[in-house]
Amino acid sequence: MKRLFPLFLALSLSLSACGAPTVGDVGASEQFFAMDTIMTVNVLDENGEAAVQAARAEIDRLEQMLSRTREDSVIALLNTHAGDGSALAVEPELGALLRFAQSVSQDLPGCFDITIAPVMDAWGFTREERHVPDPDTLADTLALVDWRALTVAEDDASARLEEPGMAVDLGAVAKGFAAQRAADAIRAAGGTSALLDLGGNITVLGSKPDGADWRVAVKDPQDTERQLGVVSLRDKTLSTSGGYERYFEANGITYHHILDPETGYPADSGLLSVTVVSSDPLLADALSTALFVAGRQAALDYWRSRDDFELILCGSDGVVTVTEGLTFAFRGEEHGYTCETARR
């Protein structure tokens, strides 16, 4: 029997090697459609399944509240009552979200406005019937865009739109808000290592199971099969806005979906994409849209005025500007880009 021992040992080793634990053995993952995009939630520890379900339930709850295309959502009701003088009771978390959006509009004048919904409708971006609106329609809808005419009660418990025809669209903040709340739900369920991909808005919790930083690539806006580079980080959100995400062509001109609240036309600031990296998912989401409209210089000026986010700006001039607080491995050189570091 002794001489058979090495053979049994070899067999045992073969079996144990094949059954070695992997990340998938202790984690859970789910992909689903919500908020007009596709989302994937990965939680890579032993609390994975419960944490993933908690995150999904939270996202479903928020979609019910925030989607203006759902007739029974609070935002749809707010829009329906625009201009009738009545204040709609809202959850304080929604009141705070509306107030946050207004603060971004105040900080970056003319670059961000959640009351842009009528203009989005005029372009057909809401119902996916994209077209160039006629100038009169555009002017009429643009006159309805004014975040100051959205009144939120001091206690965040009610809100009202002051003019008939006004409407709120939370597309620029909903995914960030959802990421924030989903991350909270994952932590509450005991999850410590997670990656959430909410339609390209990436949030990472903790580190990878092996203790390493997460590595998140940033798409090349001119060829989304390629990457501008890779960011290494933990406990952060990366939110990217770019004209390549949703667009249409008419008469040889490409029109994208990020509208300038000042002109009503797609933003044309010279930037192809803006990636914001922050510990605050909501801030990252809102700023990626606002700074795409603002342009490179205004974006860097705003970055220098704060210390709670970093930037990767890809310009149509082929220059990728990365703020100094990021660990960024640039990969755009072979595709004609140059990289510069912005300092405070």
Next chain:
Amino acid sequence: MHFGGRSMDTPVKRPAAERRRPTIGDGVLALLVILCAAALFFGLRPASGNLLTARIVLDGVLVAEYDLNALTSPVELAVDGGAYPMVIQAEPGRIRVLESGCPSQDCVHTGWADRAGDQIICLPNRLVISLSGAEAQTDFDAVTG
């Protein structure tokens, strides 16, 4: 003439293998173990090499699955269970949405998917085509944009 440092009288310890010759049974058993190990290795290892599987999922339900590298000629699949009718085309090594009745046409504009990890998504139809198989040649965990 001296041929070694050990006298002929010194007891020599012989290796165990030489104490008893292996039998045919030992050989068969060894072969069996090697075959088992090989079968486990190839059977349980992650998909790799030539395998490139496309899974087509409509609103959470698997509607078709193709091993793209096993295809020898183009295949077309009509998917009518979603909000808009669409036609998916697979051919050796790649897959795409050929036609879609959806208003945005983003899924058609995505073009061919041909690498493990690629996805084609039709939001209005809630349809996802996911490619898996050979280890994805990436050194990152996610992509923003």
